[in-house]
Amino acid sequence: MELKFFLTFFCFFFYSTLFGLESKIDIFEETKVNILLGEKKGNSLDIGLNFSIEKDWKIYWIYPGDAGSAPILTVLDSKKYDSITPSWPFPEEEYDQTTGLISRIYKNNIIIPYKIFLKKNYENIDELRFKLEYQICKDICIPVTANFILKIPKDNYKNQINIKKIDKYKKTVPKSLLSNSQINFSARKIESNKILLKLSNMSFSDKKEYILKSILIDKEFPELRTKYIAQKKNGFDVLFESEEEIFLTDNSSIVFIKLNDDVFFHKLNISELKNETSQSKYELLIIFITAFFAGFILNFMPCVLPVLGIKINNLLKQTENRNNFYVKLSSFYLSLGILSTFIVFSLVSIFLRSIGISLGWGIQFQSPIFLIFLLSLLLIFTAIAFDLIKISYLQKYFSNNLLNRLVRKNNLFISNYTTGILSTLLATPCTAPMVGSAISYALSQNYLLSIPIFMLMGLGKALPYLLFIIKPNILWYLPKPGIWMKYIKFLIGLLLFVSILWLGKLLVNHYIYSDENYKVQNTYNMWEEFDKDKLLFYIKNNEKVLLDITAEWCINCKINKKFVLEDKGIQKYLKDNNIKLMRADWTFPDKNILDFLKEYNRYGIPFNIFFSESYPDGFIFSEILRKSSFLKILEN
Incomplete structure (x- = not known):
């Protein structure tokens, strides 16, 4: 039996x-x-x-x-x-x-x-x-x-x-355009019943045949069929035709593309055929201006607080000497460090995008190797900035007069240049107002546009120091050196110590948690873990949903949680109004989260989006949340 x-x-x-x-x-x-x-x-x-x-x-x-x-x-x-x-x-x-x-x-x-x-x-x-x-x-x-x-x-x-x-x-299910994000889309209504879709900035191999199929969907349009597809030097032209007249709206259309084994979809707006050269130039000018001010705003984000102490210390040293030449030189070196780091960002982003690797602003903080490098750099150059390490002995091994001039006078070049690098690296976990727009454009458009956008962000971030180059005697308005500087240095040291602890905690997380275990440990009772299928189900059923994408390394995210999302009044409102709460933790690499961000043309966090009957496509909040405006959107 x-x-x-x-x-x-x-x-x-x-x-x-x-x-x-x-x-x-x-x-x-x-x-x-x-x-x-x-x-x-x-x-x-x-x-x-x-x-x-x-x-x-x-x-x-x-x-x-x-x-x-x-x-x-x-x-x-x-x-x-x-x-x-x-x-x-x-x-x-x-x-x-x-x-x-x-x-x-x-x-x-x-x-x-x-x-x-x-x-x-x-x-x-x-x-x-x-x-x-x-x-x-x-x-x-x-x-x-x-x-x-x-x-x-x-x-x-x-x-x-x-x-x-x-x-x-499942492999033939269209997914949001991500790894192919270098492809440019433009769609124009060229006749009363015809729409021309242009795909450009694509790279083709001479040894491979490319077969493209395309479907254009818009609920406001009559049904469209693919009339013809023509392969061009770096893309395709696709003509869609309807039996009825097409009336354009402000709504987004969806184009589904099958290119050999790659299947994806992309949302786009269709416009009338007209000369838009001046409009394109105007839009580009707006992006450049946005990039410049985005870089300037990064100077005031919490993410740069860890290196703020080194900046203040360098400025205090200049007030002791009251030497215009050294103020100009140190400001120039610091600006050079900022600009060179942003140029490296642009070149690395171009290379990685060209080989199909998806990028996000701040994702290097998901790497323990980067954290070890940054911790080492911060420790070494903090010691240099506070004269705990003297590197004048380098002069014994180098006879180059230029190097001698660079390392003398409190290691002017190295301390300021590396301060510029550090302040830029530590700014990357944060996206601020305008920063998200500039980064999104830099990482999604033509490769060559990435360089001027990143350079303008660098110029914006270096603006305070460029002002010191032009007018160095601004520093003389600071109080004369005295006993108060000891207290300032103590405060700076405390700030640096806290920042080193913060980076150390991020590093330790990589060795005591796996990705799944970390999410379990950090699950809040009110918040569901992010799942795109469940989110789509809620949206389809007209549920109100608030999605928060956060990470342990994102300081702005913590500020949003502390002062808005975890505020007792806000939490009571969310509960009383039956608003579903979903949270995606991006502390560790997660392709699903990165893919979701890219669907909304976002490449960094904090990212908060609210779905409801009034906002079926979602309302994206500013990177820095304010209780009044946050509640106003929820009430609508």
């Missing part, structure tokens, strides 16, 4: 692991459909709606075209789940010249991946019941309804065969 039970259990386990759990097959006109279970992890399920479609028959995509409707899969046990979200693979587009109808369809075999989140009390259910409604079409469309029961293991479960089947089609 025991042997029989063991063999039965073993056979079931072996079968379910190797061949996978799936529902029974429903058959209609030789078209077969069932549900596959790929993975269960905690309260989440990855399933696939598996269609085997009879020859010459078809089913429809989420944006079906002029006729038809997409399959709708619902869970009948509504109390057992929070959300069910489909991911739609890229379809075929058909155009019937006789009727003028456009259809976007699937033929033959297709698996539509779904993500299901179970309610916490129902993680150990043994089955889920589903209802499927779809249209199967040939000469006419026939509505079909089918019911399924899918067995659910109580423990975590993964079936490699089913996962492989589902992933095959």
